[in-house]
Amino acid sequence: MxxxxxxxxxxxxxxxPLGAVAPDGQDxxxxxxxxxxxxxxxxTSVVSAALANGAKRILTFADLEEARSHAMGLRDQQEAVLLCGERNCQPILGFDLGNSPAEYDRETVQGKTLCLTTTNGxxxxxxxxxxxxxxxxxxxxxxxxxxxxxxxxxxxxxxxxxxxxxxxxxxxxxxxxxxxxxxxxxxxxxxxxxxxxxxxxxxxxxxxxxxxxxxxxxxxxxxxxxxxxxxxxxxxAASDTINVVPQVTARSPMEIAMMR
Amino acid sequence: MxxxxxxxxxxxxxxxPLGAVAPDGQDxxxxxxxxxxxxxxxxTSVVSAALANGAKRILTFADLEEARSHAMGLRDQQEAVLLCGERNCQPILGFDLGNSPAEYDRETVQGKTLCLTTTNGxxxxxxxxxxxxxxxxxxxxxxxxxxxxxxxxxxxxxxxxxxxxxxxxxxxxxxxxxxxxxxxxxxxxxxxxxxxxxxxxxxxxxxxxxxxxxxxxxxxxxxxxxxxxxxxxxxxAASDTINVVPQVTARSPMEIAMMR
Missing domain, CATH: 3.90.1560.10 (ComB-like)
Known part of the structure; x- marks a missing residue:
């Protein structure tokens, strides 16, 4: 059940968390x-919008500078990257996108890797x-x-x-x-x-x-x-308008992509 | 308002807590x-019952041994004391009362100082x-x-x-x-x-x-x-059957008595 x-x-x-104990009793x-x-x-509304509009993956960071340096590293490897996020709801100076789902349209995000930093999420x-x-x-x-x-x-x-x-x-x-x-x-x-x-x-x-x-x-x-x-x-508030399931696909940094 | x-x-x-700042801006x-x-x-249902039935005051303790030694100290000073509380909902070995409001009747608690230890409260x-x-x-x-x-x-x-x-x-x-x-x-x-x-x-x-x-x-x-x-x-669940307001009247240990 x-x-x-x-x-x-x-x-x-x-x-x-809850006591990370495996079924065999071992931690x-x-x-x-x-x-x-x-x-x-x-x-998480931004994550849904970005993946629905074709973003390749979303890497999430607690720290602003960590997001920035990781994005630069990926760009050096010729990856198409957008630097995204907010602090106190506001866009971050020098970042490509803020934290409004409206910014994450297909034209902007398709095929891209997003490096995202938001405080609470x-x-x-x-x-x-x-x-x-x-x-x-x-x-x-x-x-x-x-x-x-x-x-x-x-x-x-x-x-x-x-x-x-x-x-x-x-x-x-x-x-x-x-x-x-x-x-x-x-x-x-x-x-x-x-x-x-x-x-x-x-x-x-x-x-x-x-x-x-x-x-x-x-x-x-x-x-x-x-x-x-x-x-x-x-x-x-646009309930059930998007048919994607974002799933964490790697842990360090935390990477989110569409569930396969 | x-x-x-x-x-x-x-x-x-x-x-x-919330930022312990006084109106003058000083912490x-x-x-x-x-x-x-x-x-x-x-x-807190026990506290209401005890004060309604005439308990003089309730001293609260996080630690079981602290409650016990404080009670012994007060007894040495000829104060009428009851040692009360629970661990995991159960009465504590050697204590006078557990954590059921039914135990705190007038005959038992009137005029007494209670030393109470409960985990969550x-x-x-x-x-x-x-x-x-x-x-x-x-x-x-x-x-x-x-x-x-x-x-x-x-x-x-x-x-x-x-x-x-x-x-x-x-x-x-x-x-x-x-x-x-x-x-x-x-x-x-x-x-x-x-x-x-x-x-x-x-x-x-x-x-x-x-x-x-x-x-x-x-x-x-x-x-x-x-x-x-x-x-x-x-x-x-016996709503509004007791007309007492318990108030903290001293802080170390935390003492609760009827509001005057």
């Missing part, structure tokens, strides 16, 4: 489970390191991610990025949506209270409020609105 | 705010250390706590204990109930997404489920049921 757990923040998993450092990393506004990916399989999800590709989950006894662990250590409503909503879809489609068993709290937060009737309105009222939504990125909220 | 924030876990506040180490500490199953109290005013709440005294809150611009910060680092539904429910009561009674402004998530978790219609049933399905409730303490869930 599928079992599903939610962490509202990466810090709930670090430094020790292998690898958890036989699937992690789904969520940073709705906007890192990167921390969530790092917290997912011990998991055997790591996917990323946004509202735009949520149905595709759910459909791609293994129907095995391996636990599913959803990791919300939050913002600067604070739990955010927008990530909780998507976590709840995925939990609910897994319960309905696969009869998944909810394995911690956070998963149940997220599911009910997603399900509760908000008097006909649209998803975009709910995202706009969350901490991340209010931040984006204030900084003039309000249009991105609508983009990140 | 009253502003209200929720932390689902003490770890969200430690090591640095005073004291936050001009009220913390409400919640550990529904069962530490103590961590939540420690996380509240920087706050100028610290109250504790349970469902049994929630209305009294809300009525006692200052109607000032000082922020209210609810700190949920959780269980061993995991967010628990039972603490989230009470946090949501207090947030909702503050919104309705005082027009309080919700200041972080966790407070909104908790409020909606509390408000959502669970098809006529009683509070005791909801507590029983939470992580803490399932634990208690499994260990044979199911009757305590009903006791902790």
């Amino acid at each position: 599928m079992r599903i757990t939610v962490s509202f923040l990466p810090s709930e998993l670090l430094p020790k 292998s450092g690898v958890l036989p489970a699937t992690a789904i990393v969520i940073d709705v506004l906007r890192a 990167t921390k969530a990916l790092q917290a997912a390191q011990p998991f055997e399989k790591i996917l990323t999800a946004s509202f735009t590709n949520a149905a595709a991610v759910v459909a791609a989950l293994p129907h095995s006894n391996q636990p599913i662990h959803i990791i919300c990025a939050g913002t600067d250590g604070s739990i955010t409503g927008e990530d909780t909503l998507l976590a709840g949506r995925i939990v609910d879809a897994c319960c309905k489609s696969f009869g998944a068993k909810i394995d911690n209270d956070s998963a149940e709290i997220a599911r009910r937060y997603w399900l509760q009737d908000e008097q006909g409020q649209s998803l975009a309105e709910r995202l706009r009222q969350s901490q991340g939504g209010r931040n984006l609105d204030r900084l003039g990125f309000g249009a991105d909220i609508q983009r990140c | 009253m502003r209200i924030t929720v932390s689902f876990l003490p770890s969200e506040l430690l090591p640095k 005073s180490g004291v936050l001009p705010a009220t913390a409400i500490v919640i550990d529904v199953l069962r530490a 103590t961590k939540a109290l420690q996380a509240a250390q920087p706050f100028e005013k610290i109250l504790t709440a349970s469902f049994t005294n929630a209305a009294a706590v809300v009525a006692a809150l200052p109607h000032s611009n000082q922020p209210i910060h609810i700190i949920c204990a959780g269980t061993d680092g995991s967010i628990t539904g039972e603490d989230t429910l009470l946090a949501g109930r207090i947030v909702d009561a503050c919104c309705k009674s005082f027009g309080a402004k919700i200041d972080n997404d966790s407070a909104e998530i908790a409020r909606r978790y509390w408000l959502q219609d669970e098809q006529g489920q009683s509070l005791a049933e909801r507590l029983r399905q939470s992580q803490g409730g399932r634990n208690l049921d499994r260990l044979g303490f199911g009757a305590d869930i009903q006791r902790c």
Whole structure:
């Protein structure tokens, strides 16, 4: 039976995730489970958009200078690279792209390697390191991610990025949506209270409020609105418009590519 | 205007809480705010019961041996002391009382000093250390706590204990109930997404489920049921049956007494 757990923040998993113990009782450092990393506004929505528009792979970095030097190294090897990311929601001086899904159109990203650095999304990916399989999800590709989950006894662990250590409503909503879809489609068993709290937060009737309105009222939504990125909220709320499943395909640096 | 924030876990506040900066901009180490500490199953329910039944004061300790030696010191000074608490929900060998509200009747506790050690509740109290005013709440005294809150611009910060680092539904429910009561009674402004998530978790219609049933399905409730303490869930769900407001009255050790 599928079992599903939610962490509202990466810090709930670090430094020790769940006890990285292999089935034989030995500590292998690898958890036989699937992690789904969520940073709705906007890192994982950007990842979905970039891969849907043909980006070859996305390398993610915690550190800005590390992203820059890695990109330069790849360029020296004649690889087509874009340097991408944000700090405090804003584009970074000298970078090719910021953190708005609108920038990641086909003409810009097709066939390219992206070197991406975002504050919160990167921390969530790092917290997912011990998991055997790591996917990323946004509202735009949520149905595709759910459909791609293994129907095995391996636990599913959803990791919300939050913002600067604070739990955010927008990530909780998507976590709840995925939990609910897994319960309905696969009869998944909810394995911690956070998963149940997220599911009910997603399900509760908000008097006909649209998803975009709910995202706009969350901490991340209010931040984006204030900084003039309000249009991105609508983009990140376009549910199930993208049929790609981003998967971590290498670990150092963390590389994300389309699931094969 | 009253502003209200929720932390689902003490770890969200430690090591640095919110930035302990006084109004004059100097770091005073004291936050001009009220913390409400919640550990529904069962530490803060025990605190409510004990004070309602006439306990003189409750000294809380993280460490079992520290609780024991402090109690012995007080006994040497002819103080009437009870050594109380739990580890993994179970009574502690050689202690006078465990962690069931039923044990804290008037005959047992009146006029006594209690030395209490509980794993999760103590961590939540420690996380509240920087706050100028610290109250504790349970469902049994929630209305009294809300009525006692200052109607000032000082922020209210609810700190949920959780269980061993995991967010628990039972603490989230009470946090949501207090947030909702503050919104309705005082027009309080919700200041972080966790407070909104908790409020909606509390408000959502669970098809006529009683509070005791909801507590029983939470992580803490399932634990208690499994260990044979199911009757305590009903006791902790007896909303607004106690009219006391426990307040921290000294810090080292953390002492809780009835608000004057």
